[in-house]
Amino acid sequence: MVITSRDNPNVKRIAKLTKRSEARSEGVVYLEGTRLCEEALSSGQKAIEVIVAEDKISWAKEFTPDIEPMVLSRNVFTKISQTVNPQGVAIVINEPKLTSDIPSNGKDIYVVLENTQDPGNLGTIIRMADAFGLSAVIVSPTTCDPYNDKVIRATMGSVWHIPIVRKTMDECFEFFARTGTETLAMHLKGDILSAEGLKLPCAYFIGNEGEGLTDETTAKCSRLVKIPMKGKAESLNAAVAASVIGYELSKLL
Amino acid sequence: MVITSRDNPNVKRIAKLTKRSEARSEGVVYLEGTRLCEEALSSGQKAIEVIVAEDKISWAKEFTPDIEPMVLSRNVFTKISQTVNPQGVAIVINEPKLTSDIPSNGKDIYVVLENTQDPGNLGTIIRMADAFGLSAVIVSPTTCDPYNDKVIRATMGSVWHIPIVRKTMDECFEFFARTGTETLAMHLKGDILSAEGLKLPCAYFIGNEGEGLTDETTAKCSRLVKIPMKGKAESLNAAVAASVIGYELSKLL
Numbered sequence: 354m355v356i357t358s359r360d361n362p363n364v365k366r367i368a369k370l371t372k373r374s375e376a377r378s379e380g381v382v383y384l385e386g387t388r389l390c391e392e393a394l395s396s397g398q399k400a401i402e403v404i405v406a407e408d409k410i411s412w413a414k415e416f417t418p419d420i421e422p423m424v425l426s427r428n429v430f431t432k433i434s435q436t437v438n439p440q441g442v443a444i445v446i447n448e449p450k451l452t453s454d455i456p457s458n459g460k461d462i463y464v465v466l467e468n469t470q471d472p473g474n475l476g477t478i479i480r481m482a483d484a485f486g487l488s489a490v491i492v493s494p495t496t497c498d499p500y501n502d503k504v505i506r507a508t509m510g511s512v513w514h515i516p517i518v519r520k521t522m523d524e525c526f527e528f529f530a531r532t533g534t535e536t537l538a539m540h541l542k543g544d545i546l547s548a549e550g551l552k553l554p555c556a557y558f559i560g561n562e563g564e565g566l567t568d569e570t571t572a573k574c575s576r577l578v579k580i581p582m583k584g585k586a587e588s589l590n591a592a593v594a595a596s597v598i599g600y601e602l603s604k605l606l
Numbered sequence: 607m608v609i610t611s612r613d614n615p616n617v618k619r620i621a622k623l624t625k626r627s628e629a630r631s632e633g634v635v636y637l638e639g640t641r642l643c644e645e646a647l648s649s650g651q652k653a654i655e656v657i658v659a660e661d662k663i664s665w666a667k668e669f670t671p672d673i674e675p676m677v678l679s680r681n682v683f684t685k686i687s688q689t690v691n692p693q694g695v696a697i698v699i700n701e702p703k704l705t706s707d708i709p710s711n712g713k714d715i716y717v718v719l720e721n722t723q724d725p726g727n728l729g730t731i732i733r734m735a736d737a738f739g740l741s742a743v744i745v746s747p748t749t750c751d752p753y754n755d756k757v758i759r760a761t762m763g764s765v766w767h768i769p770i771v772r773k774t775m776d777e778c779f780e781f782f783a784r785t786g787t788e789t790l791a792m793h794l795k796g797d798i799l800s801a802e803g804l805k806l807p808c809a810y811f812i813g814n815e816g817e818g819l820t821d822e823t824t825a826k827c828s829r830l831v832k833i834p835m836k837g838k839a840e841s842l843n844a845a846v847a848a849s850v851i852g853y854e855l856s857k858l859l
Binding site for chain 1: 726730733734735736737738739740757761763764767768789799832833836837838839840841842843845846848850853856859
């Protein structure tokens with residue numbers, strides 16, 4: 354049966370979930386569009402609801418054969434969609450729990466985000482960490498929501514692949530001390546970044562886009578490093594800095 | 607005199623310029639907000655018009671003392687502003703001409719963007735190029751507008767500092783052949799990226815976000831390289847890839 358009214362209670366319920374704050378409070382993630390949905394499904398995420406436009410029933414049959422989809426008229430799908438040209442495909446999944454344990458294999462690289470605010474940066478860092486073989490992305494409680502739509506898009510699927518761990522800075526330092534993990538902060542007075550002279554396990558800290566790392570976190574790190582910059586700009590985008598360090602450290606893997 | 611009507615002809619004219627397409631067709635750039643305006647002015651760009659909210663006249667006196675500002679009521683400024691919480695400060699500058707000559711000093715690094723579409727990526731690449739000391743950012747005719755507001759924001763001022771050159775791929779290869787510039791394309795079958803074994807001048811090509819480099823451009827490059835990725839994700843964000851190569855090559859400077 355095709356639902357043709359925006360006032361249908363099921364449509365109202367889904368429309369609420371398209372707002373990230375509502376979805377988060379219910380412990381779910383709303384994903385829209387073929388790429389986002391298919392990436393999540395192929396990574397083992399289970400759809401708990403499937404919503405398709407009437408011309409996309411075949412998509413649901415192919416990708417979520419075990420679930421009865423909610424079928425909306427094109428018009429209604431477009432009304433609840435958050436995108437400009439909706440593809441007519443959406444799923445709801447349970448929000449993955451942020452891992453509470455930091456994984457450890459003795460040769461780990463961790464990127465620790467103290468207070469990343471830009472969803473594009475967070476997503477790009479998650480994607481980079483997955484590409485360079487980092488063990489986990491560790492996010493502070495104040496870092497932006499990893500299941501924000503913009504973050505998920507920027508990860509190109511990596512959000513489903515690499516452990517994302519939420520920890521306070523104190524918890525991080527306690528773990529790193531216990532496991533003999535070197536801790537790096539970027540600082541203008543630091544040593545020039547180079548894989549030579551560093552060893553794993555190693556964690557590096559990336560601060561807020563505008564303010565950088567807090568002095569407190571910088572002071573607790575075992576080592577200060579700097580990315581050599583031979584040009585005129587004095588700083589790099591946070592995701593670029595995180596990526597250059599991830600690339601350099603991954604030479605030790 | 608404070609302009610209090612949205613229908614004032616001068617206000618209408620400025621409101622048009624807040625749309626990038628209109629500003630471009632008039633050969634100007636509209637910049638709003640203290641950071642963007644001050645970055646441009648301190649980099650030597652000249653304001654040809656200054657627009658401030660009535661409570662920001664002191665800003666104009668400080669930063670653009672030679673120009674009579676157009677003073678708008680807060681209400682009118684907010685109406686024409688493209689931002690959610692307008693700071694009440696805007697300038698119009700002449701659009702810098704994209705350089706037509708590729709600068710050359712014999713030890714150059716160039717990043718060449720074949721068809722970059724995302725303004726955030728383009729801005730991040732311009733900022734990175736300025737930080738790592740590249741000689742120029744070369745953009746294809748299809749690459750997105752460098753004076754797009756989102757690009758300018760992401761460059762953090764570097765858009766005013768590093769030469770941005772618009773060239774076709776054919777023009778690039780002709781120049782690189784003439785100057786003995788090594789040309790790098792990323793390819794899965796390439797050599798592992800390393801500054802050792804490479805020499806300057808050197809240009810590297812970055813393709814479109816979705817499709818990568820065209821086969822035609824890849825085939826014309828003198829050398830194929832790959833960024834080693836020891837994790838599971840198979841690709842990197844275009845700005846991250848450009849930054850890692852820029853970082854590695856800058857070791858040769």
